[in-house]
Each structure stands twice: as C-alpha cells, then as structure tokens.
Amino acid sequence: MSMLPRILVVLPFYGGSLPVGLRCAEALRENGCLVDLFAAPAFYDSFKALKELKISQNRLDYLESGHIKLVSEAILAQAERFQPDLLLSMAQAPLSLTALKRLKDGHIPTAMWFVEDYRLFVYWRAFAPHYDIFAVIQKEPFLSELRALGVKNALYLPLAAHPPLHRPLELSAADKKRFGADLSFMGAGYPNRRQAFRRLASYDFKIWGTEWEGESELANHVQLRGRRITAEETVRIFNSSKINVNLHSGVRRDQEVTGGDFVNPRTFEIAACGAFQLVDRRELLPDLFAPDELAVFENMDEFISLADYYLPRPEERAEIARRGRERVLREHTYARRMRALLDFAAARLPGWPRSATDARSSGELEALPEALKKNLAELLQSLQIPPSTDFETLISALRARSGRLTPLESALLFLDEWKKQYPGRPANVD
Numbered sequence: 001m002s003m004l005p006r007i008l009v010v011l012p013f014y015g016g017s018l019p020v021g022l023r024c025a026e027a028l029r030e031n032g033c034l035v036d037l038f039a040a041p042a043f044y045d046s047f048k049a050l051k052e053l054k055i056s057q058n059r060l061d062y063l064e065s066g067h068i069k070l071v072s073e074a075i076l077a078q079a080e081r082f083q084p085d086l087l088l089s090m091a092q093a094p095l096s097l098t099a100l101k102r103l104k105d106g107h108i109p110t111a112m113w114f115v116e117d118y119r120l121f122v123y124w125r126a127f128a129p130h131y132d133i134f135a136v137i138q139k140e141p142f143l144s145e146l147r148a149l150g151v152k153n154a155l156y157l158p159l160a161a162h163p164p165l166h167r168p169l170e171l172s173a174a175d176k177k178r179f180g181a182d183l184s185f186m187g188a189g190y191p192n193r194r195q196a197f198r199r200l201a202s203y204d205f206k207i208w209g210t211e212w213e214g215e216s217e218l219a220n221h222v223q224l225r226g227r228r229i230t231a232e233e234t235v236r237i238f239n240s241s242k243i244n245v246n247l248h249s250g251v252r253r254d255q256e257v258t259g260g261d262f263v264n265p266r267t268f269e270i271a272a273c274g275a276f277q278l279v280d281r282r283e284l285l286p287d288l289f290a291p292d293e294l295a296v297f298e299n300m301d302e303f304i305s306l307a308d309y310y311l312p313r314p315e316e317r318a319e320i321a322r323r324g325r326e327r328v329l330r331e332h333t334y335a336r337r338m339r340a341l342l343d344f345a346a347a348r349l350p351g352w353p354r355s356a357t358d359a360r361s362s363g364e365l366e367a368l369p370e371a372l373k374k375n376l377a378e379l380l381q382s383l384q385i386p387p388s389t390d391f392e393t394l395i396s397a398l399r400a401r402s403g404r405l406t407p408l409e410s411a412l413l414f415l416d417e418w419k420k421q422y423p424g425r426p427a428n429v430d
Contacts, residue, residue, distance in 0.1 A: 004034040004393050005342065005353040008084035010075055011037065012092035013044040017115050019231060020265065021090040023162040024113070027334035028088075031342060034397050036082045040094050043071050047094075072099035079108055082396060085353035086345060089131075091116045100130040109349050111135060111341065115159060117262065118142045120251070125149065132349060135341060137262040139284065153348045157341065158288060159265040160334045161272035165231060168274040168325075169239045176240055179233075181206040182311055184241035186234055187266065189215060189226075192250035192258060196300050197221075200245070203307070208237055238273040242317070243307055246270060246279040256300050257281075263288055268332050271324035276317040278306055288332065293324040375408055391416075 007028050011021040018041065028035045050063050071094040079087060087103060089095050089112045103110055111133035114124055118138055128134045128151050135157040136142055146154040171179075182204040185197065189212035197207065198217050205221050212218065212226045229237070238244055246266050250258040261283035270277040271294070279285070280303075281296050295310065297303040310317050345352050383397045395416045398409055405413070 004032060004397075005086065006034045006036070006082060006084045006393075006396055008036045008038060008079055008082055008087045010087060010089045010093045010095055011040045012090050013040050013047055013094060015092055016265075017091040017093075017113075020113070020115055020159070021093075023160075023165075023334045024088065024090070024338060026162065026164070027338040028342075030335045031338050033338075033342070034393060036078065036084065036396075038075050038078050040071060043067075043074075043094070068094050068096055069098070072096040075099060076102060079103060079106070081399060084108060086111055088113065088341075091121070097126065097130060100127070104130070104132075107354075109133070109345065109352060111345070113157060113341075115265075117260070118145075128154075133341070133345060135344075139261070153344070155341065155344050157337055158263060158284065158332070159268060160332045160337045161265070161268035161328050162334045163272055163329060166235060166238075166269045166272035169235060171236065171239055175236055179206075179236045179240035180242075181240070182242050183245055183307065184208065184237055184243070185245040185247070186229060186237050188249065189213075190249040190251065191253040192256050193247055194218070195253045196247060196256035196303075197245075199300055199304065205245075206237075206241075208233075234269070235273060238270050238275040241275065242311060242314070244270045244275055244277040245303075246277045247303075248280055248282065257298065259283075267294070268328055271321070271332075272328045274321050274325040276310070276321045277324075278303055278310075289324065289327055292320065293327050295320060379406075379408060 009021055009025045009028070012018050021037075025035050025037055047064070047067050050060060050067060053060065053063075055063075075087075075095055076099055087108055087110045089110065091112065091114050093112075100110060109132045110130075112127065112131045113135045114128075115137055116124075118124055118136065124134075124146075128146055129149050131151075133153045133155060134146060134151050135155040136146070137156075137158055139156055143154050143156065183200060184206045185193070186208040187193070188209055189207075194212075194215050197205070201217060201221065206223050207218060207221045208223050208229050210226055210228055212222045215222070244266075246264070247256075248258055248260060248264055250256075250260075252258075257280045259281065263282050263285055267277070267279055267285075267289075271289075276295070278295050278297055281298050285294070285296065295306055297306055380394070383394070395412065398405075398413060
C-alpha cells in the first residue's frame, strides 16, 4: 500500500511569503505528497476594501478581525474536507488563534514557516505556542526565546531556490536590452537601500520593484515606473545583469548595510540562476555558502571597490556564479527544505503521518467495478499518484484539483459519497 502524506498549504493574502508558499506546494509534490492549497489572495480585495472605508480605527479593527475570522472558517472548512496530515501555514497567513485551537481539537497537526525577521514582526509570540511545528530562518537567540515560550518543536529552516523556475536562461537580444545592465537590483525601496543606492547613480544601474516613490535621485534608474515584477521577469533580470546587487533590507536610513543574521531568498535565487551577485555579509551566510561561491561586501565602500573590480572580469564572475549554483542545487532547494520539514514532523509528531499508518486495504482500487477501472492508470498518472495507492488518497487528490470533471472522476466521487451514505452496500456504477 502506498499512502501519500496530505499537506494543506495556507497562503497569505500577499507579501514575500506568498511566492515562498507557492514554491513549497510544488516542492511538497516533488517529495511525493498530496497537496492542497488554500488561496488566501482570493480574499485580499475584500480585505483591502475595508481600509478604504471612511470609518474610525476601532471600527476598522473590528471589521478586519471579522474578515480574518471568516477566512479562518474557510480554511477550517477546507481542512475538514481534505483531512490533511499537516497544515502548513506561511508567515502572515490569515489563520486565527481560535482556528488553530480547533485544528488541534480535530487532531490536525499544524506547522508555520515564519520567513520573517523575528525582531521586526513580533506576532510570533502569540502564535508560535499554538503550532505543532514552528520553522524559522534565524537561530539564536530566537530559538531560545521560542523554547522559553514553550515551543517544543522549533526548526531552523533557511530559505531556498526553486530550480524549475530559478535557472540559467538563453536570452533573446530584446531581453538582454530590456533587462540587462552593469548593476541591477530587484526588490522594495527600504530606507537603507534608498540611501545606499544613491552612491551607485553614476553606474549603468537598473532598479526593479515597488515602493520607490518619491526617490528623486534614483528616479531615472527605477524601471517600469516601479510596478510589481513577475517571477519570470525576475529570473530574466538575474540572468541579464553583470552584477546583481543583493543588499538586505533595513528600516534605518543611516545604516546602509544592516549586518543581520538571516539570508534572504534572493541570495539563493540569483545563485540558482547561475548569475553573479554582490551580497552583504550576514551572520548565517557562512553556514550556507563557501567563500568562493559568493562575493561578499561589508559596507558600501567595499561594494563599490568590488563592483569596479568584477565588472571588467566576466570569467571570474562566471566561475563564482557556477560554484554558487552548484551549491544551491546540492543543498538549498525548496524540495530539500520541504524534505527536512517532513522528516522533522515524522521524528517529532507521534504516529505521523496518519495516512501512512492507517490500516486500509491495499486492494480497494483493484476491487472497483470494471467500468471504473478503465482508464484508471491514466488518471493516477495525471494526478501523480502511484498505482498502488488507496481509494481515499485518490478521492482526496480528485477533490483537491480544479476544473471540469471527466466521467470517470465523477463516477469515483459518486462512489465515495455512496460509501459514506451506505457503508457495505455496493453501488451500481456499471
């Protein structure tokens, strides 16, 4: 019998953890899991509309709380239908404390991947104790603070790249002209970046991304009027740039290079593209990359010195980028991160995953009526399910997919409903 762990991934409304969640879902499928997505962005327009109402802050807080409660109920309804072995919530996902308690009462294990700086986003203090697993991108003293709160299953899980997306590209002449530059940056206009990048105004320098409004000294460098850049465009930018500027964000204008600990996703993504980057030194960076796999700077004076050195040396840039890509492919993919999360759950959560230990018959599909067994192999292959799977996993996969049902899929779902209503009585589906 082959039972696939069922994972429900809960996305946030928007923000940096949204693409991380999408990559996690794909990586979990690569690891052989049956994955369902709760698409919170579908509820974002209504949430955003609340802020446009001309009402008091107290009334707005009340309505936003009600909106989160409504979305949490929708998540609970999806979990009730899908019956996941693990609900994986991304940072900023709209899941209330009440919903987490109800999931625990329903014996559905929960995990959050908190891909935020714990010093700036402190809501983890209220939420972390209610998750069965709390994965983070920082080490000490964060891990000690979690233990002090009673969090028993905290996991250091750094960010990563997704090689099916983040990869070297053969670019057209038009793409090279549009996206290419000596220096490029893709990201938001945090205060430290606004200050630091003014020193790069004399270079062939392109800035991509949002939140650069009002920056007059850099206005000529901001591309596409500061609109949001798609994931596919980002990969083209990385591939087209001689030097990708990778300066971690900071809220203080007077601290251009923050010297923090966690490593942002851009570090892994640029490397996975086989592209060259200059990245500011981070406390956890030596654990992830060797010195010859990235070019690192301590301050903007050193950045300028390194940029001037590497710009006329394409062979050296290419060799460093090659080594960085090899390291990412070996160790820093979302597939490996999700494998680490699954292994951690199996080690820390008794009897996990439930679907792998349930005593179900391995011959359920073999016992299906002949009319339903026709084309069954093709259906299992399209759902990426092994032929030896059980009936319940097949039904869960069907309910998780969208689109028009085929006659076979409709018949299988009918049979499932019949089994629930009339256990032990055969259904006439021939």
